[in-house]
Amino acid sequence: MTKQNTIITKLLINEKVLHSPLTKRIQSKLPSVETIVFQENDMKKTLQTNDGPTTLLLTNLKGQPIIMCPGTTKYHCCNYRILNIGHNCTFNCTYCILQDYLKTKSLSVFTDIPEYMQKNIIEKNISAESLYRIGTGEFTDSLIIDDITELSSDLVNFFRDYPNVLLEFKTKSLNIDTLLKLKPASNIIVAWSVNSSLISNIIESDSPSLDERLEAAKIIAKHGYDVAIHFDPMILYENYFDDYQVTIQKIYKAIPKEKIRWISIGTLRFTKGLKSTFLKKSPLFIDEFILADDQKFRYLRFRREKAYKEMVKEIRNHNPNQFIYLCMESATVWKNVFGFNFKDNEEFENWFNEKVFTHL
Numbered sequence: 001m002t003k004q005n006t007i008i009t010k011l012l013i014n015e016k017v018l019h020s021p022l023t024k025r026i027q028s029k030l031p032s033v034e035t036i037v038f039q040e041n042d043m044k045k046t047l048q049t050n051d052g053p054t055t056l057l058l059t060n061l062k063g064q065p066i067i068m069c070p071g072t073t074k075y076h077c078c079n080y081r082i083l084n085i086g087h088n089c090t091f092n093c094t095y096c097i098l099q100d101y102l103k104t105k106s107l108s109v110f111t112d113i114p115e116y117m118q119k120n121i122i123e124k125n126i127s128a129e130s131l132y133r134i135g136t137g138e139f140t141d142s143l144i145i146d147d148i149t150e151l152s153s154d155l156v157n158f159f160r161d162y163p164n165v166l167l168e169f170k171t172k173s174l175n176i177d178t179l180l181k182l183k184p185a186s187n188i189i190v191a192w193s194v195n196s197s198l199i200s201n202i203i204e205s206d207s208p209s210l211d212e213r214l215e216a217a218k219i220i221a222k223h224g225y226d227v228a229i230h231f232d233p234m235i236l237y238e239n240y241f242d243d244y245q246v247t248i249q250k251i252y253k254a255i256p257k258e259k260i261r262w263i264s265i266g267t268l269r270f271t272k273g274l275k276s277t278f279l280k281k282s283p284l285f286i287d288e289f290i291l292a293d294d295q296k297f298r299y300l301r302f303r304r305e306k307a308y309k310e311m312v313k314e315i316r317n318h319n320p321n322q323f324i325y326l327c328m329e330s331a332t333v334w335k336n337v338f339g340f341n342f343k344d345n346e347e348f349e350n351w352f353n354e355k356v357f358t359h360l
């Protein structure tokens with residue numbers, strides 16, 4: 001499999017985390033990289049002066065380690081939770097809204113996260129009586145610099161003792177070496193965001209290709225982890241389904257169907273604030289969009305429903321029992337695609353958990 005080595009040319013370290021074990025581990029992997037240690041008050045200035053896609057900022061987490069997925073209002077959301085391990089991603093997918101929200105290019109890692117686990121802070125957020133799906137790939141790619149941080153080893157070894165938690169690493173990367181050194185656990189899911197080859201090659205061109213991602217998923221599944229697949233965002237360009245059908249066929253050729261714990265589908269959507277810039281990003285985005293109730297622009301509902309029905313049908317051709325969910329979709333769309341919907345997000349979450357906590 002192709003190796004993916006993260007290029008870091010500058011290390012910025014907040015003095016507050018200078019002595020944290022994870023900071024030390026990262027420094028040991030980057031012995032010859034220019035390193036700047038700064039005081040908390042100088043963070044903004046230091047970052048402005050040294051910002052760049054090969055700059056890595058090590059700092060402490062501000063705020064809660066586990067938060068609810070930002071998701072949306074008025075539409076169905078599955079109450080996914082986010083473990084905040086860092087910010088930013090250098091894959092620069094053209095549709096990615098991170099670039100619009102995070103006004104910096106540098107990657108950042110909160111190197112005090114492992115301490116949150118030791119200090120039982122994580123336990124304050126998760127009660128033994130409940131089930132949780134927690135992911136680390138919302139504000140960054142979960143594994144984009146795991147070849148340097150090896151943070152996945154801390155997380156897997158911590159959460160393997162919490163079967164009531166499904167921990168998901170969501171990635172486009174090929175950085176699976178650390179995970180391959182560990183004993184898999186049935187509550188640890190490694191997920192890839194995928195798309196049609198056309199979109200992967202044009203819109204996601206800085207990230208590993210679709211075939212490379214599926215090769216990595218195949219190796220991870222063979223090693224014993226369950227995987228998940230995210231078609232998000234699906235882009236409804238002309239004859240889109242011919243290409244997505246090929247992607248689905250490639251997935252089931254690469255990964256045994258019983259190893260795919262869930263598949264999510266979400267069509268392209270973007271916030272009102274991004275409209276003026278978003279459609280100029282690629283001719284593939286040019287289409288008819290409607291401003292939905294949650295103030296996000298979406299494709300017209302009938303087109304979304306058609307796309308979801310096509311995808312569900314094709315996926316079920318490969319595995320009639322495949323668990324599939326729609327991300328941030330309306331109750332009407334759920335009803336028209338699956339024949340049911342949910343009275344609230346809690347009902348969605350409980351239905352979801354019933355389907356995926358198969359290891360309990």
Ligand code: SF4
Pocket residue numbers: 069070071072076077078079080326327328
């Ligand atoms: S449906 Fe999607 S956006 Fe909503 S909580 Fe779940 S993962 Fe997050």
